[in-house]
Amino acid sequence: MIFSGLLWYPPAETKIPFMAMVRALLGRANGKINSFEIKLSNYLGVKTCILGNSGRSLLAMLLKELVNLEGNNKTEVLIPGYTCYTVAASVARAGLKIRAYDMDPATLSPDQDSVMRNISDKTLAFIHQHLFGIPSPINGLQAIAEKNGIYLIEDAAQALGGELNGVSLGTIGDFGLYSFGRGKPLPLGSGGAIVGKNNEVLNIIRLGQNPTGSKDLAETMAIRLLSNPFVYGLMEALPLGLGSTVFDPGFQISSMPSLLKKLGQLSLDTLDGLNTHRRKVSSIYSQALRNDYLVPIPAEATPIFTRFPVMASTRRIPREVLRLGIRRMYPRAILDEPQIRPYLSEGNLGTPGASEIAARLITLPTHSAISTQKAEAIATNVSRFLSQ
Numbered sequence: 001m002i003f004s005g006l007l008w009y010p011p012a013e014t015k016i017p018f019m020a021m022v023r024a025l026l027g028r029a030n031g032k033i034n035s036f037e038i039k040l041s042n043y044l045g046v047k048t049c050i051l052g053n054s055g056r057s058l059l060a061m062l063l064k065e066l067v068n069l070e071g072n073n074k075t076e077v078l079i080p081g082y083t084c085y086t087v088a089a090s091v092a093r094a095g096l097k098i099r100a101y102d103m104d105p106a107t108l109s110p111d112q113d114s115v116m117r118n119i120s121d122k123t124l125a126f127i128h129q130h131l132f133g134i135p136s137p138i139n140g141l142q143a144i145a146e147k148n149g150i151y152l153i154e155d156a157a158q159a160l161g162g163e164l165n166g167v168s169l170g171t172i173g174d175f176g177l178y179s180f181g182r183g184k185p186l187p188l189g190s191g192g193a194i195v196g197k198n199n200e201v202l203n204i205i206r207l208g209q210n211p212t213g214s215k216d217l218a219e220t221m222a223i224r225l226l227s228n229p230f231v232y233g234l235m236e237a238l239p240l241g242l243g244s245t246v247f248d249p250g251f252q253i254s255s256m257p258s259l260l261k262k263l264g265q266l267s268l269d270t271l272d273g274l275n276t277h278r279r280k281v282s283s284i285y286s287q288a289l290r291n292d293y294l295v296p297i298p299a300e301a302t303p304i305f306t307r308f309p310v311m312a313s314t315r316r317i318p319r320e321v322l323r324l325g326i327r328r329m330y331p332r333a334i335l336d337e338p339q340i341r342p343y344l345s346e347g348n349l350g351t352p353g354a355s356e357i358a359a360r361l362i363t364l365p366t367h368s369a370i371s372t373q374k375a376e377a378i379a380t381n382v383s384r385f386l387s388q
């Protein structure tokens, strides 16, 4: 295409139907104030969910409630060695210590041996994640959590709509976490949800305030417009911190802004379509790339691929590949990040697999602006990058 040299693709999804945003702004969502809660709970097949202004807020508040229940000698939370820094920030915000378990670079799944070696009588909870919406087997971990009397929290921030053995990701563990931030499966701009088997714990979570969220909705609309490949390059060049990973336990905690709830209610029906597209693009990538670069998908799993992970090399990604929306993910493993160090438990044992993932992993875009034709072009470029 004649303009293709001007295009700069975002790495992840920002698409929410524009009319849904306008209708949310005009207050045109039908039904009661808790309609999004009801719709989302029905979608997940659970009785209830709690909404917040972000996934990290809900995780921090959940951990605080769990300590209240279990007593103050439970001071540690076991988290993936390679994950979003916000997970570590939630543990720090709850006043708890971070302990990280290692992961297998070939599958991105927990190294069970490392999980077991990191459990102690101080462990309050274990966080298991489905990175990029790829279902990560959970049975063995459930057994470990049960045997040791620790809570299993399923981090499905990137996995809304994915399934394992026909069950919605996030609803298998004791508690499950979802995010509606930028680049997430349903990218409302911000917001999160938590579900769980113990409704009593969920019901005592208090997030305070009830913001309207006009600014949040305006931001979501602006990002949606500016994510057009013709202008996105400019937006990334501005010092907005876009796409950068920061560790900040001082985040704001509130309930989910009412305008974003309306947007969620009006756009949840588009989620399955977005996920179908992501899977279609991903199947093009997996057919085109050599198997040893790919993360295997477990049997009986329905992944959603918020991004498509490839285990590449540590080589710098050249500009012509960056332009296609290809990025590294989190810059370092949790234990390797200097800002997180003060919040670590002294018992940490090291996570070499997670460090390897941070150094080698690249992600390919799967969002709605990537046509099947574009996906083929991306696969060709990435194959060339991998073979160099």
Ligand SMILES: Cc1ncc(COP(=O)(O)O)c(C=O)c1O
Residues within 6 Å of the ligand: 053, 054, 055, 056, 057, 083, 084, 086, 087, 129, 155, 157, 158, 178, 179, 180, 181, 190, 191, 192
């Ligand atoms: C794996 C993972 N867990 C938790 C979160 C926290 O979600 P939020 O950004 O809504 O706080 C995110 C996203 O930032 C994430 O990617």
